[in-house]
Structures are given as C-alpha cells and as structure tokens.
Amino acid sequence: MxxxxxxxxxxxxxxxxxxxxxxxxxxxxxxxxxxxxxxxxxxxxxxxxxxxxxxxxxxxxxxxxxxxxxxxxxxxxxxxxxxxxxxxxxxxxxxxxxxxIGIWFFTIYTVDRSPAIVNTVDIAPGGNKATLAMENGNTIDLSEVQDGIVIGREITYLDGTPVQNRQATGATHESVSQLILTTPKGGTYRVTLSDGTNVWLNASSTLKYPSRFAESERIVKLEGEAYFDVSKGVPFKVVSSGQTVEVLGTQFNVSAYPDEQQVQTTLVEGIVQVAAESQCLSMRLLPGEQSTLIDAHLKKNRADIASVIAWKEGLFSFNETELRVVMNQLSRWYDVTVEYQGTIPVTYYYGAISRQESLANVLDLLRQSGLNFKIDKTGGTNKVVVLP
The missing domain is CATH 1.20.970 (Transferase, Pyrimidine Nucleoside Phosphorylase; Chain A, domain 3)
Structure with missing residues (x-):
C-alpha cells in the first residue's frame, strides 16, 4: 500500500x-x-x-x-x-x-437542499458580562474588560482592582451578606468565593452565595450552568433545580437551566454526592460520570467530559447533540430567540466551533446539514429562524 x-x-x-x-x-x-x-x-x-x-x-x-x-x-x-x-x-x-451531521436522516451528497439564505445582518459573540447584586439593594454592572471578581475584605476584580468602594457595595469582612452574581444572555463571568472556591458562570445564569461562609458548611444556589473548582474544607453544597450536590473539594459542572427538561451534574475530579429533593434517592459520582435529573428521576451514566466543559474553554462542542439543544446553546450565547418554521427533521451534530465566531459564521457551518437558517433583527429583538 x-x-x-x-x-x-x-x-x-x-x-x-x-x-x-x-x-x-x-x-x-x-x-x-x-x-x-x-x-x-x-x-x-x-x-x-x-x-x-x-x-x-x-x-x-x-x-x-x-x-x-x-x-x-x-x-x-x-x-x-x-x-x-x-x-x-x-x-x-x-x-x-x-x-x-444527521447521519440517520440524510446523505451528504445526495440531499436535495433548498437555496442557502443569505443573512444581511450578523450578531457578535458574547463576552464578559455580569451584574453583582448586593444585599442592600445596590446592583453593579461589572467591567467587560475583566473576566472575574474575588470576594474578600473588599470585592475586587481578579487583577486586584476594586469593584467599588466598601461603602457603595455594603460589603465588609465582619458582616455576612448575601450576594448574587448574574450573567445575561451572551455573558460569562468568574467569581472566587471567600473560601477560595472558583466558579465560572455560563451565559444566562445566576449564583447566590454569602460574602463569608459559615464554619460548619458552605452553601450556594445556582440557576443556569456553572463549573466549580471547590477548595477543600467543610461540606460544600450546590442547590439547584430539584437537587443538591455535596462535595468536600473537587471539580464538577452543573447545568440547571429552567428552560431545559433535565439537570445534569458532571464530575471531572474527586467525588460528589447528588441528592434529588423529590425522592429519597442519592448517588455518588466518580470522575467521568454524570447524573441526570429528569421528571423527578435521577440516573447515572458515563459523560463526554470534553463536550460538557467545552463552554468554559471557549468552544461549542457537540457529540450526537440534537438540533434543539444546539439552538438553545446558541440562543443563550448570542442573545437570540429561536423560531422553527415548517417540518424540521430530527438532526444531530458532531464537532467543535469557537464561541468567538459570529452567529452568521456558526449558522453557515450548521447549514451544511441541509437545513437553512435566517437571522431576523427587528428593533432590539434578534431572532434565528430555522427552516427545512
């Protein structure tokens, strides 16, 4: 040969x-x-x-x-x-x-594609965007040139620059206050908590946490998706939709978006305990395992770690990912709504794309499936229309 x-x-x-x-x-x-x-x-x-x-x-x-x-x-x-x-x-x-893509539903070179739709508008990718809500009612729009904050005696950015003065934030080392970090659609941000735990928030997510943890346990509340690198110490609990994840010190990802049917916890390092609130059931995860909570039932399976944490590394990563799941990710990152017109075949995607690509570039790649996509921009509303 x-x-x-x-x-x-x-x-x-x-x-x-x-x-x-x-x-x-x-x-x-x-x-x-x-x-x-x-x-x-x-x-x-x-x-x-x-x-x-x-x-x-x-x-x-x-x-x-x-x-x-x-x-x-x-x-x-x-x-x-x-x-x-x-x-x-x-x-x-x-x-x-x-x-x-869509191996089960069409053949690449024989599919009868309709003409490609040319987008006259484009949408830039998301970036560092977040707000920090204080217990005293103050809300701070965090800097987009920074990518994270640190909770300490004062609240600073990762480079040590103060977020605001202590009087403005109402945060002191002596008092314990509840803080809320929120990323909008098209935004990500990182926070280093008072115990040294690092949390990366994906787009359209909210993390509630104290300015200083209690001595007996550490509790935060999550809506959306976040990657946790937990420092060792007393039990650390992440409360999300219908479940609680408990760890001592480890790295894991939790996806708990309210518009998704399931909550997924994926373990990268260490050991975590996942408990469903609606049933007397809990399970322990080992590295590479993932729990899925759906319809009040908790199950465990092996995980594609690379795909799960790709967002943290600046990538969309798809591994037999269904079209609507893909579009949900694009909706959150590019701050668009999604509309489906006509009969859309069930389609699966594989591969990786940089999250720094514009939306039009991403849709051009997805269009190779034989589907068509159009970006509509009316006033302040951006929409992606999916067509057969």
Whole structure:
C-alpha cells in the first residue's frame, strides 16, 4: 500500500481515484489506527476547505473516518494556554464534520437542499458580562474588560482592582451578606468565593452565595450552568433545580437551566454526592460520570467530559447533540430567540466551533446539514429562524 501521508494529501486535494479512497478508508476501518497520521491530519484540517467531491458509494465510509478523526481532536481539549491554537483547528474540523451531521436522516451528497439564505445582518459573540447584586439593594454592572471578581475584605476584580468602594457595595469582612452574581444572555463571568472556591458562570445564569461562609458548611444556589473548582474544607453544597450536590473539594459542572427538561451534574475530579429533593434517592459520582435529573428521576451514566466543559474553554462542542439543544446553546450565547418554521427533521451534530465566531459564521457551518437558517433583527429583538 502506498504511503498513507501521500494518500491522505491526495484525498484532500481531490486527486484520489475511487480505488485509492477505498484503500485509505480500508486502512482506518481495519486497523482503527489514526495516530501515525495525526500530526499531518491536524495540519491538513486547519487549511482544508468544505467541498470535497467523492464517489457516492464511499460517502458512508467517509462519514466514519471523519467522525473518528474529529473525535480524536475534540476529545483532546486544550489547556487555556493553547486555546487560540485550538480555535483554528476546531473551526476547520467543524467545517469538515458538520458535513456529516444527521447521519440517520440524510446523505451528504445526495440531499436535495433548498437555496442557502443569505443573512444581511450578523450578531457578535458574547463576552464578559455580569451584574453583582448586593444585599442592600445596590446592583453593579461589572467591567467587560475583566473576566472575574474575588470576594474578600473588599470585592475586587481578579487583577486586584476594586469593584467599588466598601461603602457603595455594603460589603465588609465582619458582616455576612448575601450576594448574587448574574450573567445575561451572551455573558460569562468568574467569581472566587471567600473560601477560595472558583466558579465560572455560563451565559444566562445566576449564583447566590454569602460574602463569608459559615464554619460548619458552605452553601450556594445556582440557576443556569456553572463549573466549580471547590477548595477543600467543610461540606460544600450546590442547590439547584430539584437537587443538591455535596462535595468536600473537587471539580464538577452543573447545568440547571429552567428552560431545559433535565439537570445534569458532571464530575471531572474527586467525588460528589447528588441528592434529588423529590425522592429519597442519592448517588455518588466518580470522575467521568454524570447524573441526570429528569421528571423527578435521577440516573447515572458515563459523560463526554470534553463536550460538557467545552463552554468554559471557549468552544461549542457537540457529540450526537440534537438540533434543539444546539439552538438553545446558541440562543443563550448570542442573545437570540429561536423560531422553527415548517417540518424540521430530527438532526444531530458532531464537532467543535469557537464561541468567538459570529452567529452568521456558526449558522453557515450548521447549514451544511441541509437545513437553512435566517437571522431576523427587528428593533432590539434578534431572532434565528430555522427552516427545512
């Protein structure tokens, strides 16, 4: 068999014969080994384009190979220091992978697509946006050039700059007051609590917490989604819709949006105990496990950690994610409403996209499914219309 690197390059350049494509696919299918080609594949994905014509008889196999390649990439989530590099790779990967969505419902090269809708308007991605409500009734619009605050003797930004003076915030080290950090649609923010616990809030979320914890336990209340890196100490409890998560010191993600049918808790490190309020049932999670609370029932399964925490790393990450779940995420990040017109087929998505992309760019990728999307902007209301 000829050199695989050369064969893969010829494939990307549309120079492979049908037989050569089958040879390349056979290698991946029979050996299941892509590691030898990984560095080359990453480079090629970063500079490849969408349209690659292939013989119809190998479409199904191409779906498998691309799915395997992108999963290799998207499951290797970057450290924060490598995020910018990964954005380029993730977007390029998404360009290829979004050609492969909805595997059970249509074939890429044979689907009868309606003409693409050209958006005349666009919407920028979200950013650092949040408000801090004090117990005395004061509300502070937090700086968008900062990405977090620290609760201490005074409330400061992560770089030490005071949020406001002590008299304005009403917060002192001696008194305990209740604080509320809220991110709007299109906003994220981070808070370091008085015990050193770090919490990252996703868009459209609210965290209620004291300026100083009691000696016997630590309790916060969450609506929306947040990632917790809990410092060790007395029990730390996160109360959300219908459940309580208790930990001593660990890292986990809780998604408890009121417009979602389920509450999910995903453990990254350590051990957590999840208890449903409506039933005498609790379960312990180990790293890589996820609990789901739905219709007052609690269940446990293995989790795709990379996809769950991708938002914290600046990515949308989809792994067999249904269209409406995808659109809910876009709605919160780009502050838009979503409307469905006509008969929309059940469609699933795979891949990763930078959350720094504009909404039009993201929709252009999603459009490769055969669906169409239109951005409407009337007055102060932004809306995405999904069409067959």
């Amino acid at each position: 000829q050199d695989l690197n050369d064969l893969y390059t010829r494939y990307l350049n549309k120079q492979c014969s049908p037989e050569e494509v089958r040879m390349l696919l056979a290698h991946f299918h029979l050996t299941g080994e892509s590691s030898s080609l990984r560095p080359r594949i990453l480079r090629e994905l970063a500079k490849s384009n969408i349209a690659k014509e292939n013989p119809p008889e190998v479409d199904a196999a191409l779906k498998r190979i691309h799915h395997r390649l992108i999963n290799d990439i998207s499951t290797s989530m970057p450290s924060r220091s490598k995020t910018k590099w990964t954005y380029g790779i993730a977007v390029a990967a998404a360009v290829l992978l979004f050609m492969l």
